[in-house]
Amino acid sequence: MAGNSQRRGAMRKPGTKKGPIVGSGGQSRRGLRGKGPTPPAESRTGHPARRASTRRDSDSAAKGDKLGAGGSTGRGGRASRGPAALPETVVGRNPVVEALRAGVPATALYVASGLASDERVAEAIGAVAERGIALLEVSRPELDRLTGNAVHQGLALTVPPYQYAHPEDLLSRAADSGRAALIVAVDGVTDPRNLGAIVRSAAAFGAHGVVVPERRSAGMTASAWRTSAGTAARIRVARCTNLVRTLKDYAANGLMIAGLDADGTVDTDDFELATSPLVIVVGSEGRGLSRLTRTVCDVTVSIPMVRSVESLNASVATGVVLAEVARRRRAG
Secondary structure, rough: OOOOOOOOOOOOOOOOOOOOOOOOOOOHHHHHOOOOOOOOOOOOOOOHHHHHHHHHHHHHHHHHHHHHOOOOOOOOOOOOOOOOOOOOEEOOOOHHHHHHHHOOOOOEEEEEEEOOOOOHHHHHHHHHOOOOOEEEEEEEEHHHHHHOOOOOOEOOOOEEOOEEEEEHHHHHHHHOOOOEEEEEEEOOOOOOHHHHHHHHHHOOOOOOEEEEOOOOOOOOOHHHHHHOOOHOOOOOOOEOOOOHHHHHHHHHHOEEEEEHHHHHHHHHHHHHHHHOOOOEEEEEOOOOOHHHHOOOOOEEEEOOOOOOHHHHHHHHHHHHHHHHHHHHHHHH
């Protein structure tokens, strides 16, 4: 009869719906074991996401080789910098000229082929020739690609990453100067223009250096260089991994820690610690000093103001306090 496996010539093939055959060796039990979680799409061979990721990596590598590890730029003239602190690119005629006037260190000036010259272009070309900076003429499509399609106006200036000092180097500079140490530390200042203005004030009023944390803080970008008006070349900026720990190290070396705060325990009129070895800590543009930073401050300092004004910009407040410190030290 049909389906009778006992009929002459009939055979049962392994793996049919009739179930396992004798002597399977437990293959069915092993088949029940899981194979683990499904890998990400980018790791699965043949998946569209894997192919797209491979293309992106190839494009990034090719661009890095072409630019000498230059980053992509956005509108506003400054390239974003990744964790590897790659060179950034200043784009646009005015930003390029301002950067060169401020003495921002640069490695190359890219000029679009056939660019109609004006005073800014002529000044930029003359400045790089005088300073020995490489001048490279490229096609406009190539310049578009190098700058990430930013509005470059035919000019792009590559700027190498800033060489930060170590926080201890600032103590050495203070000891060599023969004056009481004066260091400015920034706590979460994220606007590079504010940082540049703080660096400029620190240089103007005799500070021995500025300390910035690695995370959640602006760095010495081309924008900060421009705002500092070139003073970043005359004062050292150090970078630390943990600001609170660095402030504790400074305190252990005999420096007093004074944080700027609108509700400070003293105001600048009674700031007697100004003549002592001192670290002035300025908080972020919005929230001010962080909670942990406030705990290591020996004193918080406020600036007397009329009631109609709630607060000052971080860089302006730093300049006011530094000016008072310099005045007291001259008088002392």
